[in-house]
Amino acid sequence: MSVTSNNAASDKAASDKAAGKGPGRRRRPTIHDVAREAGVSRGTVSRVLNGGHYVSPAAADAVNAAIRKTGYVLNRHARSLITGRSGSAAFLLTEPQEKFFEDPNFNVLLRGCTQALAAHDIPLLLMIAGSHEEQRRLVRYVSAGHVDGVLLVSSHTGDPVAERLVTSGIPVVMCGKPMGHTTRLAHVAADDRDGARQMVRHLLATGRRRVATVTGPLDTPGGVERLAGYREVLAEAGLPADETLIAAGDYSRAGGAAATAELLAGRPDLDALFVASDLMAQGALAELARSGRGVPADVAVGGFDDSAAALDSRPQLTTIRQPWDRISAEMVRLLLDQVGGADTSAVILPTDLVVRDSA
Amino acid sequence: MSVTSNNAASDKAASDKAAGKGPGRRRRPTIHDVAREAGVSRGTVSRVLNGGHYVSPAAADAVNAAIRKTGYVLNRHARSLITGRSGSAAFLLTEPQEKFFEDPNFNVLLRGCTQALAAHDIPLLLMIAGSHEEQRRLVRYVSAGHVDGVLLVSSHTGDPVAERLVTSGIPVVMCGKPMGHTTRLAHVAADDRDGARQMVRHLLATGRRRVATVTGPLDTPGGVERLAGYREVLAEAGLPADETLIAAGDYSRAGGAAATAELLAGRPDLDALFVASDLMAQGALAELARSGRGVPADVAVGGFDDSAAALDSRPQLTTIRQPWDRISAEMVRLLLDQVGGADTSAVILPTDLVVRDSA
């Protein structure tokens, strides 16, 4: 860059550099400069920088004053070199499909994690590894200790990246319940199954009896769990879990519409529809309108997520709120715990029914 | 870890602090281990790692073989400590409002930048600084050299962060044309004005004469430029630029609907509507439908962005495509150029008219 050769000056100028600043930019102050300014040793400055234990109040004050005066900023590379910790975390997306990136839930999660980590002064590296080649490079990068931990977002089953990261010994926290994993994997998930139960109970409580469902992809935990909750409630109500009442979606609006069309074709008599995501529910609403059915008059519709889509829909969607802010906060907490040496653990957070106009 | 038995450790470790290695985790191989394995010096390994200039083919082969054998991975902290470069870049969002994060364009941009940088093996740090406090901390962090450059996304005028970063000497590339900045600022933008011109010309070409517009926020370059393009074309067509044909939106669906309602109230005779974003255009379509007007029969509607919303709408939106993939690629290119010592520069990329059903 511009001024790479300024170390020539630091040689002698270091001793009396008070006056010696020429035209160029000054060398960044180091812990040494702070120590000299404060009249203490490097060690003491370092101790202040790392929590201030075993430092006298007078020394700490002098160091802090010197830091302000010199404009000192810690060099994280030097620290990382010796501690072996990077002071950063990765947000890892192992999705071949781009669609996931456009999922509004993903945004909220990413934002939440970024800010939760920022509160600890830990920057978040965003990494996307769709292809196998990218995944290999990434596992290598992460295993090399360039980040202290990984927040993993991967909806599909048996993600090999998760396994490889865990066995390489790096702290990992996954979003959503892991499927088909042998190793123990820390994770944070919303209680999908209970959310589904709440919604289907609500639909039954409004007097509906032919409740259909549009599921999420059945290779994702959300898809499986929400369907399971649906089945449980039908069973406990003594209603038949008829396969003609179940159609698979893909979390997209178009997929929701298609699945709804399929359901209506097979079961024109259905009077309620539990759709496993708000976006799909939007598609369902469009399809129901096309078929001339009123919502909620003819068919009650329940969504899932409580995303922006729920409020944008007409009628506004009755849905299940996922506590994304708490999910991201818990993911970060679990990750930092793990970095600090704690054992892996899991957190399941409750979901809430939000009643609006569609059911 | 892998089962590479780097027994070579006995070599040196025997002399200094050998005894301590029980069954615990093995020390990561360093450049030193590679050098020993390859039968060359550290310097030669380092040269191979950094492009391989002034290295004999035989030595290079030996080094590469040794790297594979030992499973060596470069320690970036050690490199950064001496080079003063971090090998990472930041994606910086200085938005107080969360809405921006839900903008589909943002997703595409973030994704594109992440991948363009990944091709150079440069991880992207995501940083969000809404509050002043966060911005201060962030400028400090970045100025301390923890990242080599910043991709700045900030739609509003006179962002103080941009100024401070530029004056601190760190490479910055902004997305969108900077407004109200005194310092020169590298940036990449779509040709908003020309996009607006194309759309309005298209609307006129279909015979419309009372063309209204819903603008973006007028403290954003997109808002200003698209309105300017609209005005230019009306002027060149000899049509009056009536203020009753102009209403301000906020890039949200609801805002688009509200602005459209306002326009319809003042100018019930309008026969075309240029809406400065697809999301707002969706709101406009809803409002037009509510007022009983057919699209495009009664009112032709043109959007902007060519986002997923354009295809989801009914009728599908005629819109202006922003080349987001090229924008992110150019932002990364400009940033790396600047890191490499090039002067700041700007790139304006062309936009394309995409004709669908709404106009």
Place this chain on the structure above:
DNA sequence: TTCTCTACTGTGAACGCTCACAGATCCCGC
């Protein structure tokens, strides 16, 4: 007094890499 314990401070030695420099070797033209 003397000994020990605690609170605090300073000092070398790393951490793993790059960089400048000094040698070494080869090839070319004279």
Place this chain on the structure above:
DNA sequence: GCGGGATCTGTGAGCGTTCACAGTAGAGAA
């Protein structure tokens, strides 16, 4: 034969921090 450039290689000397350790001083106990 020689000088001189290009190519290749090895060797200290750091980069800025933390860590282990040695040391000092003061308080309390013996």
